[in-house]
Structure formats: structure tokens, C-alpha cells
Amino acid sequence: MTLLDSVVMQGLSRHTALTAEDKTLLLSLELNPRRVSAGEVLWQESADVDLFCVIKEGWAYSYRNLGNGSMQILKVYLPGDIIGMRDFGFSRRLAGVAMINDGLISPFTHQQLFELFGRSPALAVGIIALTVRQQAMLTERLVYLGRYAAHERLAHFLYELYLRLKRIGAVEENGFHMPLSQEQVGDALGLSAVHVSRTFSMLRDEGLVIRDRQHVVLPDPDALARLVEFNDTYIDEALPVAFQSFAGMRSTSAPQA
Amino acid sequence: MTLLDSVVMQGLSRHTALTAEDKTLLLSLELNPRRVSAGEVLWQESADVDLFCVIKEGWAYSYRNLGNGSMQILKVYLPGDIIGMRDFGFSRRLAGVAMINDGLISPFTHQQLFELFGRSPALAVGIIALTVRQQAMLTERLVYLGRYAAHERLAHFLYELYLRLKRIGAVEENGFHMPLSQEQVGDALGLSAVHVSRTFSMLRDEGLVIRDRQHVVLPDPDALARLVEFNDTYIDEALPVAFQSFAGMRSTSAPQA
DNA sequence: GAGCGTCGATAACCTGCGTTATGAAGCTCT
DNA sequence: AGAGCTTCATAACGCAGGTTATCGACGCTC
Numbered sequence: 048m049t050l051l052d053s054v055v056m057q058g059l060s061r062h063t064a065l066t067a068e069d070k071t072l073l074l075s076l077e078l079n080p081r082r083v084s085a086g087e088v089l090w091q092e093s094a095d096v097d098l099f100c101v102i103k104e105g106w107a108y109s110y111r112n113l114g115n116g117s118m119q120i121l122k123v124y125l126p127g128d129i130i131g132m133r134d135f136g137f138s139r140r141l142a143g144v145a146m147i148n149d150g151l152i153s154p155f156t157h158q159q160l161f162e163l164f165g166r167s168p169a170l171a172v173g174i175i176a177l178t179v180r181q182q183a184m185l186t187e188r189l190v191y192l193g194r195y196a197a198h199e200r201l202a203h204f205l206y207e208l209y210l211r212l213k214r215i216g217a218v219e220e221n222g223f224h225m226p227l228s229q230e231q232v233g234d235a236l237g238l239s240a241v242h243v244s245r246t247f248s249m250l251r252d253e254g255l256v257i258r259d260r261q262h263v264v265l266p267d268p269d270a271l272a273r274l275v276e277f278n279d280t281y282i283d284e285a286l287p288v289a290f291q292s293f294a295g296m297r298s299t300s301a302p303q304a
Numbered sequence: 305m306t307l308l309d310s311v312v313m314q315g316l317s318r319h320t321a322l323t324a325e326d327k328t329l330l331l332s333l334e335l336n337p338r339r340v341s342a343g344e345v346l347w348q349e350s351a352d353v354d355l356f357c358v359i360k361e362g363w364a365y366s367y368r369n370l371g372n373g374s375m376q377i378l379k380v381y382l383p384g385d386i387i388g389m390r391d392f393g394f395s396r397r398l399a400g401v402a403m404i405n406d407g408l409i410s411p412f413t414h415q416q417l418f419e420l421f422g423r424s425p426a427l428a429v430g431i432i433a434l435t436v437r438q439q440a441m442l443t444e445r446l447v448y449l450g451r452y453a454a455h456e457r458l459a460h461f462l463y464e465l466y467l468r469l470k471r472i473g474a475v476e477e478n479g480f481h482m483p484l485s486q487e488q489v490g491d492a493l494g495l496s497a498v499h500v501s502r503t504f505s506m507l508r509d510e511g512l513v514i515r516d517r518q519h520v521v522l523p524d525p526d527a528l529a530r531l532v533e534f535n536d537t538y539i540d541e542a543l544p545v546a547f548q549s550f551a552g553m554r555s556t557s558a559p560q561a
Numbered sequence: 562g563a564g565c566g567t568c569g570a571t572a573a574c575c576t577g578c579g580t581t582a583t584g585a586a587g588c589t590c591t
Numbered sequence: 592a593g594a595g596c597t598t599c600a601t602a603a604c605g606c607a608g609g610t611t612a613t614c615g616a617c618g619c620t621c
Contacts, residue, residue, distance in 0.1 A: 111447050114533045119447045133443075136436040141443065179393040182439050186390070186398065189442060190368050190376045192449040193494030197578070228598065237450030239579050244600060260587085260598090276371045454608070486569065496609055501569060503608095517568090517617080 069167050076163070077101060077153035089130070089144040089152070096138055098154045099131035105150015106226055109133065109142040110234070120235035122185060123147075123208070123227070127215050132178040135160075148226040187278065192237050197246045200236045203275040205256060209265055210277075222264035326424050333420070334358055334410035346387070346401040346409070353395055355411045356388035362407015363483055366390065366399040367491070377492035379442060380404075380465070380484070384472050389435040392417075405483040444535065449494050454503045457493045460532040462513060466522055467534075479521035 065073075080103060083089070089100065092111060107124040121142055124130050130152075134140050164171040184207070191200045205225075212223045229247070230240040238246070250256040255271055257264040265271055322330075337360060340346070346357065349368060364381040378399055381387050387409075391397050421428040441464070448457045462482075469480045486504070487497040495503070507513040512528055514521040522528055 113447065113451055115451070117451045119450045121443060121446065133439075136433050137440075141440055176393050182390075182442075183394075183398055185439075185446060186378060186442060189378065189446045189449060190370065192446060193376045194370055194372070194374050230598085240599085241580075241601090242578055244598095245578090248600075485567085497569085498571090498610075499608055501571080505570075 065169060065173075066167075069170050072163050072167055072170060076155045076159060077103070079155075080151050080153045083146050083150050083152055085146055085148045087146045089146065090140055092140055092143045094140045094143075096131070096134045096140055096157070098156050099129060099135075099160065100152045100154045102126050102128050102130060103151040103153060105152075106147040107144055107150070107152075108147060108231070108235070109144045111142050118234045119237070120231060122181065122188075123235065125208075125211055125215065126150075126217075128181075129174070129177060132174075132181070135178070147231070188235075197236070197238055197242055198249055199275055200238070201232070201243065201246045202250065202255065202271050203277065204232065204236060205263065205265065206268065206271045206275055206277055209268060209271075220264070221266065221268060222262060224261055225258075225263045226261055322426060322430075323424075326427050329420050329424055329427060333412045333416060334360070336412075337408050337410045340403050340407050340409055342403055342405045344403045346403065347397055349397055349400045351397045351400075353388070353391045353397055353414070355413050356386060356392075356417065357409045357411045359383050359385050359387060360408040360410060362409075363404040364401055364407070364409075365404060365488070365492070366401045368399050375491045376494070377488060379438065379445075380492065382465075382468055382472065383407075383474075385438075386431070386434060389431075389438070392435070404488070445492075454493070454495055454499055455506055456532055457495070458489070458500065458503045459507065459512065459528055460534065461489065461493060462520065462522065463525065463528045463532055463534055466525060466528075477521070478523065478525060479519060481518055482515075482520045483518050 083105070089107065102124055104126055106126075107130060109121045109124070109130070111119050111121065113119060121133075124144075130144055131140075133142065160174075164174075187203075187207075191203050195203070208225065209218060209221075209223065212218045217223055227235075228240075229243040232238075233240045233243045236243070247256065247258060251258065254266060255274070257266060271277075340362070346364065359381055361383055363383075364387060366378045366381070366387070368376050368378065370376060378390075381401075387401055388397075390399065417431075421431075444460075444464075448460050452460070465482065466475060466478075466480065469475045474480055484492075485497075486500040489495075490497045490500045493500070504513065504515060508515065511523060512531070514523060
């Protein structure tokens with residue numbers, strides 16, 4: 048259902064125009080898919096940076112284990128995301144990555160990535176743009192951790208998931224599957240599991256979030272968006288024009304407004 | 305005292321080998337230096353991304369103004385840092401940037417950057433590596449905001465400044481000039497100014513930080529480093545070998561261990 | 562050198578969130 | 592279907608850190 052190419056290409060072609068050759072190159076990244084099970088650690092912090100992955104099915108998260116025994120989840124990855132690009136440019140992993148539920152991933156090497164970059168500037172630009180956007184999401188979370196209260200953090204987190212899932216067609220009637228435990232949500236938001244539970248109850252009482260086990264419904268997404276003043280620049284905005292020329296593209300389509 | 309080239313090149317040559325032509329190209333970025341005064345806003349959030357800057361003198365910070373009236377400082381920039389690369393790949397600024405004290409900056413355009421990238425893969429790799437490291441520092445701050453107490457955040461913040469300043473020769477006898485107000489430190493760490501003051505007093509009482517107005521001394525930096533379990537990977541680590549070949553470098557020097 | 566504005570220290574008070582505990586509901590294994 | 596595990600809801604309690612206020616020290620300008 049979530050084929051690698053369709054998801055990644057959808058993301059890329061949003062930014063740049065892709066030739067048939069580009070598409071073939073992209074597909075070459077997903078030649079070796081592998082089943083992974085819930086909880087499986089793809090790599091640990093400080094491990095050598097040998098490969099990156101595209102998630103085809105399932106959710107994953109990157110995390111840091113801290114000296115005081117707690118964990119900070121840095122980012123949640125959904126189908127179609129590329130994992131590990133954060134470590135591009137380093138020789139050791141800055142964070143571990145683990146699967147949240149069962150899934151299917153396609154690992155590829157540094158080598159493959161460099162080759163793809165060398166052969167297609169358009170893809171290089173597209174992949175770098177995706178990476179930059181992921182960093183922007185991290186920055187957004189930083190702002191929330193620093194300056195917002197628990198209910199705003201949680202609302203923002205859920206709304207971001209909602210938008211990202213909608214883009215990959217995983218939202219139905221404003222509802223989606225959310226395989227994270229409240230403990231994990233807490234680790235992402237810098238809250239205790241207990242307080243996440245309290246905060247869910249609060250959002251429920253205000254009619255903003257309905258949740259039944261792993262199913263979440265946002266009855267009025269716009270109301271949530273207003274609550275968190277959601278800044279969606281980093282999710283959808285097109286590349287600046289200067290990029291197009293740098294990529295030396297045989298582009299036929301104009302960037303979106 | 306802090307010439308652009310010496311600082312940036314020092315950072316770059318740590319990662320890659322630079323030819324004479326590379327150095328000339330780099331110097332071309334600093335042809336139009338401009339004096340700026342304390343508090344001056346270099347650009348606002350949402351402004352068009354037209355240029356980037358190298359800081360030659362003075363400190364700056366990037367920030368987000370929030371709907372609830374507070375501000376989150378994302379990152380403090382020191383002499384030799386490149387500002388604005390966070391927005392590379394976007395057409396609007398994701399954050400504003402303002403000067404902390406009087407300084408000297410060298411703005412350069414998208415155009416110049418692309419040209420430099422096209423002419424020197426080594427410089428492209430080096431600059432991207434610098435950008436990636438800055439992102440890693442942001443991630444580190446995110447972890448601290450999420451999971452550490454005030455005294456640990458402050459200690460980490462000061463120790464990071466100490467290391468970065470030492471690299472550019474701005475530390476003398478474990479002391480350095482720190483032009484941030486406690487209000488600004490609070491905005492960076494997600495704390496109130498009052499609590500920053502309390503926390504400074506605490507660290508003073510424990511003999512870890514001595515401060516007199518804008519002068520900060522860390523009597524025992526190693527003790528501080530242990531307190532925050534400082535992870536300095538992202539500050540000094542060399543590029544992975546694969547990068548060297550990708551850059552197609554006429555390299556004569558080997559990367560550091 | 563008097564007046565003013567900014568910055569920092571400290572105190573008093575309040576609250577949001579962490580911690581610990583308990584019980585209920587669902588999941589898995591046999 | 593019962594044992595044991597994990598997840599979640601809710602309550603009781605304590606504390607770290609926010610808020611407000613006051614005062615002193617310093618750095619401006621005229």
C-alpha cells in the first residue's frame with residue numbers, strides 16, 4: 048500500500064521535476080527491502096554510520112538515551128520518510144533509531160547515495176530539501192519544548208502527525224492509527240507518561256481529540272491548528288527558484304507558488 | 305582580531321583540504337563587510353531569504369517570537385559562524401536573527417553561494433558539514449530542553465560556549481566575555497530570567513561558575529563537562545571518509561582520526 | 562554628578578508537572 | 592479461561608520553576 052517510490056517521489060516531485068532516469072535511480076534505493084518487527088533497534092547511538100533507510104511500512108523513531116535514565120525521542124518517522132540522514136556528514140550515529148511497530152524498510156549505503164547524487168543533481172537537491180525540512184520540524188519541536196505548556200505540545204504533536212499522515216493518505220475521516228504508547232509520546236514531548244494521560248483527558252474534555260486505544264480522531268482539525276498556531280511552511284513550501292537552476296535540471300514544470 | 309577567513313577556514317580545513325583557489329573563493333564571500341550595532345535585526349521571521357552572513361565580530365542569535373508573547377532563542381552565533389544556512393532550501397526565513405552586541409558581518413547572496421558550490425566541491429562539502437554540525441547542536445539543545453533540569457541546561461549552555469569560544473581563541477584562563485543578558489539566556493534555555501539568576505547563584509555556590517557582569521569564568525571546566533556529560537562529537541569530529549572522495553578533492557592531507 | 566533606564570539578586574507566593582500508588586482494561590501465552 | 596504483562600486513568604502529594612515585587616548596582620545622558 049505504501050510503495051517506497053510513490054511516497055518518496057511524491058515528496059520529491061513536489062520540489063523538483065523528475066526524469067525517467069531519476070525515477071529509476073530512486074527505485075534502486077529500494078532493492079533490498081527487509082521486514083522488521085516492533086521494538087527492533089535499527090541502530091544504536093554512536094554506531095558507525097554505514098547505511099540509511101527508507102521506511103516503506105510502519106513507524107520508527109530516533110532517540111537519545113540520557114545519563115539520568117530517561118530518553119528523549121527526537122523524531123517520529125512515517126512511511127515514505129528517509130531515516131538516518133541526520134547523521135550524513137558524521138561517522139558515528141548521533142541518535143539511535145527503533146521501530147515502533149512491525150514494518151518494512153529498505154536500507155541503502157553511503158555509496159549508493161553518493162552515486163545517486165553524482166548522477167542526478169535534481170535528486171540530490173530533492174533529498175537535501177527533504178532533510179532540511181526534517182530539521183525544520185525538529186526546530187519546531189524545540190520551540191515547543193522551550194516555551195509551550197503540555198496541552199499545547201501534545202496538540203501540536205498530534206496535528207503535525209495528522210498533516211504528515213494526510214499527505215501519505217493515512218487519514219480517514221479525520222482519524223488515524225497512532226501506534227505510540229503514552230510513555231513514548233511523553234518521551235517525545237518531554238513529559239511524564241502520567242501527564243500525557245492527563246493532557247489527553249483534557250483535550251478530550253474540550254472536544255479537540257478523541258482517542259480509543261491506538262486510534263485518534265481530530266474532530267475539528269482547524270480548531271487544533273488555531274490552538275497551536277501551526278506553522279506549516281516547512282511541510283509544503285516549494286524550493287526557492289535559485290535551487291532549480293543550481294540543480295541544472297531538465298525541468299519542464301514550474302515550482303509551485 | 306577575528307578575520308573571517310581565518311575562522312571559517314580553520315573550521316573548513318578541519319574537515320577537508322583547501323587549495324589556494326578554494327581560499328580565494330572563500331575570501332570572495334567577505335568582500336562587503338558591514339558594521340552592525342547591538343540589538344540590530346538582520347532579518348525577521350518570514351522575510352524573503354535573500355542572503356546569508358558570516359559574522360566577523362560580535363555575537364548574534366536566531367529566534368522565534370511566539371504567540372504567547374515569549375521568545376525562543378534557537379541558537380547563538382559567534383565570530384566565524386555562518387548565519388542563515390538554516391533557511392537554505394526555503395524561500396522564507398524560519399527564524400529571525402538579531403545582533404547581541406556591536407559587530408561586523410559579511411553578507412553574501414544565494415547566487416554567490418551557488419557559484420562557490422559549483423566551483424569547489426571541497427568547499428561545498430565543508431560548508432554543508434558546518435551546517436550539519438550546527439543542526440546537531442540544535443538537537444543537543446532539544447534534548448536538554450526536554451529532559452534536563454535548569455542547572456544542567458545552564459551548565460551545558462555555558463560549557464558549549466566555552467568550547468566554541470576556545471576554538472576561536474576567545475578564552476583566557478578559563479574565562480570569556482558573555483554579552484547575553486539573563487533574560488536572553490532564559491529565552492535560549494526555556495527558563496524565566498529570574499530562574500536563570502537563581503541557577504547562576506546555585507552554580508556559583510557550588511564553585512562551578514564565577515560570573516561578574518559579562519565576564520564568565522569556569523574554574524574547573526572538566527567538572528562542568530562531567531556534570532553535563534558533554535557530547536562533543538558534533539563539534540570536532542572529522543568527516544567520514546566517503547565524503548572525501550565524493551568531493552572529488554585534490555586532497556593532499558589525510559582527515560584526522 | 563544628578564537623574565534615569567537596564568540589569569541582576571533575592572524573597573514570597575503559586576501552579577504545572579513529576580512522582581508514586583492503585584486499580585481497571587486489554588493482550589498473549591498456555 | 593486463568594495468569595501475567597503492558598497500557599491507561601485517576602488521585603494524592605511534593606517540588607521545580609514561573610510570576611510578581613522590591614531593591615541595589617551599574618552605565619548612560621545632559
